[in-house]
Amino acid sequence: MRMTPTTPASVPDTAVLLVNLGTPDAPTAPAVRRYLAEFLHDHRVVALSRWLWCPILHFIILPLRGPKVAKKYAQIWMEGGSPLAVHTRDLAAAMQDRLPGLRVAWAMRYGNPSMAATVAALRADGVRRIVLLPLYPQYSTTTTASVTDVAERLAREAGDALRIDTIVDYHLDPAWIAAVADSIREHWAQHGRGERLLFSFHGIPQRLVDAGDPYRTQSQASVDAIVAALADVPGFEPAQAMLTFQSRFGREPWLQPYTDKTLEALAAQGLKRIDIVCPGFAVDCLETLEEITVENDALFRAAGGDALRYIPCLNAAPAHADALAALARRRVEENR
Numbered sequence: 001m002r003m004t005p006t007t008p009a010s011v012p013d014t015a016v017l018l019v020n021l022g023t024p025d026a027p028t029a030p031a032v033r034r035y036l037a038e039f040l041h042d043h044r045v046v047a048l049s050r051w052l053w054c055p056i057l058h059f060i061i062l063p064l065r066g067p068k069v070a071k072k073y074a075q076i077w078m079e080g081g082s083p084l085a086v087h088t089r090d091l092a093a094a095m096q097d098r099l100p101g102l103r104v105a106w107a108m109r110y111g112n113p114s115m116a117a118t119v120a121a122l123r124a125d126g127v128r129r130i131v132l133l134p135l136y137p138q139y140s141t142t143t144t145a146s147v148t149d150v151a152e153r154l155a156r157e158a159g160d161a162l163r164i165d166t167i168v169d170y171h172l173d174p175a176w177i178a179a180v181a182d183s184i185r186e187h188w189a190q191h192g193r194g195e196r197l198l199f200s201f202h203g204i205p206q207r208l209v210d211a212g213d214p215y216r217t218q219s220q221a222s223v224d225a226i227v228a229a230l231a232d233v234p235g236f237e238p239a240q241a242m243l244t245f246q247s248r249f250g251r252e253p254w255l256q257p258y259t260d261k262t263l264e265a266l267a268a269q270g271l272k273r274i275d276i277v278c279p280g281f282a283v284d285c286l287e288t289l290e291e292i293t294v295e296n297d298a299l300f301r302a303a304g305g306d307a308l309r310y311i312p313c314l315n316a317a318p319a320h321a322d323a324l325a326a327l328a329r330r331r332v333e334e335n336r
């Protein structure tokens with residue numbers, strides 16, 4: 001008699017796969033060079049011709065940036081590793097607690113654990129359907145599409161044995177908006193309110209937005225919704241909120257206004273206490289913990305400010321895990 005392979009009821013055949021950007025394995029120059037080499041070879045991130053870009057990358061960017069950026073990672077490194085990896089892992093564990101009938105896994109677009117190895121391990125465990133959740137609330141071709149490029153290749157290679165459904169953005173998800181707004185509210189309850197509330201998002205080249213990338217529009221929509229959710233805070237006026245863009249890379253114009261220039265301008269206007277939050281980042285990372293709380297803090301003070309008060313990312317907070325688990329559960333049930 002021919003036996004039909006079955007999956008035991010206790011082993012879920014559907015997984016939720018969180019994918020974040022990626023980070024070096026260690027805060028050392030060789031590890032940072034390896035990570036940046038993979039990241040900056042991605043055509044979604046740098047679209048220049050390889051004839052032009054490879055010599056610049058291999059002979060200028062990687063040798064110079066490796067040691068410099070490794071020192072920055074060393075300042076924020078946690079006991080369990082890079083903050084981006086630690087918080088992504090903890091968020092996946094918190095979501096697993098909320099999704100007992102599903103398998104929750106996490107991977108990185110660049111570096112480790114890779115998407116290919118994670119998907120291979122899930123398939124070996126009997127997973128046949130994946131709900132993919134790139135950890136970018138706002139869609140961009142530079143980030144989300146780069147994750148779906150890899151997912152599409154893996155699904156193609158697996159043929160009928162694997163289906164992947166992607167949640168392409170969640171920039172207006174009501175539970176996520178409420179979680180970010182509540183984190184700001186709680187910060188204000190503990191520390192008081194600053195004179196301005198800056199929403200600082202990772203930038204992208206303006207050229208990409210001109211070509212149709214919806215990232216800026218979605219970032220503005222997230223800010224508007226979070227500000228609307230804070231309307232009942234006594235004394236808070238929507239005009240105190242500002243959208244800015246950080247982490248420029250390269251020489252061409254990126255989305256503006258720039259976070260660093262805005263902070264200097266606000267200090268020059270005599271403002272002393274600014275609150276800053278980064279809702280484009282699901283979890284804390286180099287760009288929030290070093291660029292905002294070390295570099296931008298120093299330049300705000302040097303320009304005459306007193307305190308740049310950073311409101312942390314949602315990380316593995318219960319409200320974040322609740323919001324993303326509900327989002328994933330809905331997607332699993334939608335196309336059963």
Ligand SMILES: C=CC1=C(C)c2cc3[nH]c(cc4nc(cc5[nH]c(cc1n2)c(C)c5CCC(=O)O)C(CCC(=O)O)=C4C)c(C)c3C=C
Nearest residue numbers: 021022023045069084140142143202204249280285286287
């Ligand atoms: C949140 C969304 C992100 C977008 C959009 C994004 C676009 C983008 N980034 C670079 C270049 C670099 N980014 C770097 C770090 C970094 N970027 C994001 C997120 C987005 N990037 C995160 C979460 C991080 C931190 C990773 C960590 O380990 O904590 C870096 C590496 C650090 C450095 O060398 O400065 C680079 C380089 C480009 C070019 C780009 C869009 C074209």
Ligand SMILES: [Fe+2]
Nearest residue numbers: 041054057058
């Ligand atoms: Fe190269």
Ligand SMILES: [Fe+2]
Nearest residue numbers: 021202247287
């Ligand atoms: Fe980046």
